[in-house]
Amino acid sequence: MAKDSISARGDLRLTRITKSYGDFTAVDDLTLTIPKGSFFALLGPSGCGKTTTLRMVAGLEEPTGGSIHLGDTDITTTRPYQRPINTVFQNYALFPHLTIFENIAFGLRRRGIKDVKEQVEKVLNLVELPHLAERKPMQLSGGQQQRIALARAIVNRPALLLLDEPLGALDLKLRRQMQIELKWIQREVGLTFVHVTHDQEEAMTMADTIAVMNEGKIEQMGSPADLYDDPETAFVANFLGQSNLIKGKIDANDGDNLVVDLYGQKISMSKKRSHAVDNSLYAGIRPEKFRISRLGTPVRGNTLSGGRIEDVSYIGVSTQYVVAMPWGQELMVFEQNDDGVAPFNKGDEVNISWEPNFTFGLRGDEDVDAGTEVNPEELEE
Amino acid sequence: MSQKIKDASIPTIPVKARFSRWFGRNLLRIYMIFGFTYLFIPVAYTFVFSFNDSGKSNLIWKGFTLSNWQNPCGAPEVCKALGNSIKIGLLATIFSTILGTMIAFAIGRYKFKGRSSSNLLIFLPMATPEIVLGASLLSLFLVFKINPGFWPTVIAHVVFCISFVVVTVKARIASLDPRLEQAAMDLYANELETFRRVTLPLVAPGIAGAALLAFSLSFDDFIITNFNSGTLITFPKFVYVSAARGIPAQANVIGSAMFFLALAIVIAAQLVKRKRTR
Amino acid sequence: MSFPKVRVPYLLLLPGFAFLFTFFILPIINLAQTSTQTRVAGGDTGEYEQTLAFGNYIQAFVDNKEQFGRSFLYATLATVFALAIAYPLAYAIAFKSGKFKNILLVLVVAPFFTSFLLRTIAWKQILGEEGFVVPGLRSLHIIGEQTTLTSTSIAVVAGMTYNFLPFMTLPLYASLERIDPRTIEAAGDLYANGITAFRRVTVPLSLPGVVAGTLLTFIPAAGDYVNAAILGSPNTKMIGNVIESRYFKIVDYPTAAALSFTLMAAILVLVTLYIRKAGTEELV
Structure with missing residues (x-):
């Protein structure tokens, strides 16, 4: 049956996967389905178990418990070379002793495929590096090595392509460019991509579906927009972009809406977006959803009054304000620089307002700092 | 499913x-x-037979005794040979480490005309069989009417130790991050201070390793020594010469003691290294 | 610094290279000169004059071609055996020893410190008539009453294999340890099973270590005479034994020099060809 696993196709299903190293549980009872043809991202800080999950799918680690299926085929314990799955390794792992051509031909030759030359040339054209075929990996730049690593994997037309922090070693500009290219190539070749990263922007740019992982478990899964607009936990709210989380109490139940009391000021929000389990909750608002207005100016939607501008940073496309509220909390506000309104100054007294629909609600017993202390850039391996 | x-x-x-x-x-x-x-197996054999109550010829097991260990100079030639070997080893180590480290810095840190031929000159002594090294030096000494003995042996040992020192120290220099030296200069250290405060301390473990290697190569050398030492007896030479009529058990004592001593030094060095990195 | 920077490397090289020139290059030149001398007619033992007698080389080679052949055969065999024994050992230390890695490395070098002569003589005694191996094998009828283990060419090759094993293991370990384990994982990911991944990735990437290890074993083995002297018999004499006796017993310096020079030249040619073939220039 092992021979058959190589031709397996279909959705990838992880069922109750656990991986422990002694006392440490890297992946904890994880169940997940990745639909065929999707661009799926596993996002989380380092040590959250995302790379371990990827390595189990690749066959480089064996799960302590649970099963992995590709379509109807159980591949939990098959060897890496028996799986129709290829990996773009972190730092690429190109074979330093082989030419670029032979690196890409490696997998084809192992499977005894006939038209090696033709296929390698085709994929080199796809990644736009046909002129480098006879070079050695060491002679290539980081961006070129990245593309070759990708070419070496997709030339095999795997059922599943795994990308382990594939852009981690590139500089910011090149990373942005490669993100767009990767997305384009995925559409072009129509493979299932599973992408592991700690960079939330990267995950949001490329993936159709993101699973946010924390401490070996999936916190939340959904489209980038779902995760951003309606995070279910403080960890997701903080790890994906920034959030203002204000402690409050549910006052009244008004049809589809909730009336929430935030330190004596009443606001309203959609009931669908509340994940509170009792009366206490945190109201979450993204910084760019806030509008700042001077005292006396008419405003729409929810309003919190009594703010004072503490800090102003002009960053071109927007201006970032820190607004101190009467209850001692500082809120982060991003204002687009598009309305010709004179910027506010430090010390100005202001009101803050936003559309009620932009509010999300988290359980009142959450740790509001979850996901903030982890600075992904610092933890990069 | x-x-x-x-x-x-x-x-x-x-x-x-x-x-x-x-x-x-x-x-x-x-x-x-x-x-x-x-x-x-032979190390254990040597150790076991260092306790043999054997008399002159240590060939057959005759009974257990501690007397060989209590009195390692019981066979006086053994201790004399050992003393010569240690003296030669220390001198050869000092000279070859100094000369070799200088060469390693030149090749490892500078780009200059003749760098690749310098590398070749370092490689050649390693590619020359010991017997040719020893024989050619002996011929030279004979031409200049220098009698083989202590100093010719030291010189011969320095010749073959230098290359190993260069290779070891060069590897260490190559693994250094050049930015460390740049950082030192950025922080107002001139070339000499940079070398003394940053480069040398970082290369020091490599130099120490090279010195240890040079000593053990010199201490254990027989072929080159045999050609250039004349009537001087070193420890390996003593063992070789007395092999035919049986080696006194004291030689086994020295061999085993050297083994444990070296093991202790290496383990201590490892412990120090681990403590520092912690 | 007070002197121009360009001169720094040359100043650093000067003492060492002056030393090597005097005590390595000059002796080799002198050796070449000695090799074409002939005996002074009616002179004392050891008195020779330069006559450019290149015939010395032919004479020396013809007289000793058997020992030459044996030297290169034994050295090749010892190198091959040492590689076969050391490769799995170095591989195990590099990839399978976890936190014991440093201890195991120390253990590879440790036997060094008991004088190699003592260890070679220990082998002689273990495998000799008074040792425990031969009587044991005889009583089990594995070997005949007349068969001996020492004084054979097998014993000489085994002794050399043993003595040069650490020289083979250390460079192999160094190059295996440098391999990024992810490249081996990548081979598995690209449909290579364990054996193919080993053959296509691990072996080629460890080639520099193989080259260094085989050189460090072959060169000293080809010039060795100690193993042959202790573990062998007159029938296992190597070229080293001949050179040694020409110097010390027969006092025939020109022949000894011609033999030494031939040995050195042969090794250099072989080494150059070998490095070319292996494509590893970084050693030099």
């Missing part, structure tokens, strides 16, 4: 796969045990 595939694959493949992986791992472990046993 297809129940058929699941049933067929789970009981057969994992067992087989796990077994082959277990076997693969442990085959190497078993092999490793055999390999190390092979390496240590």
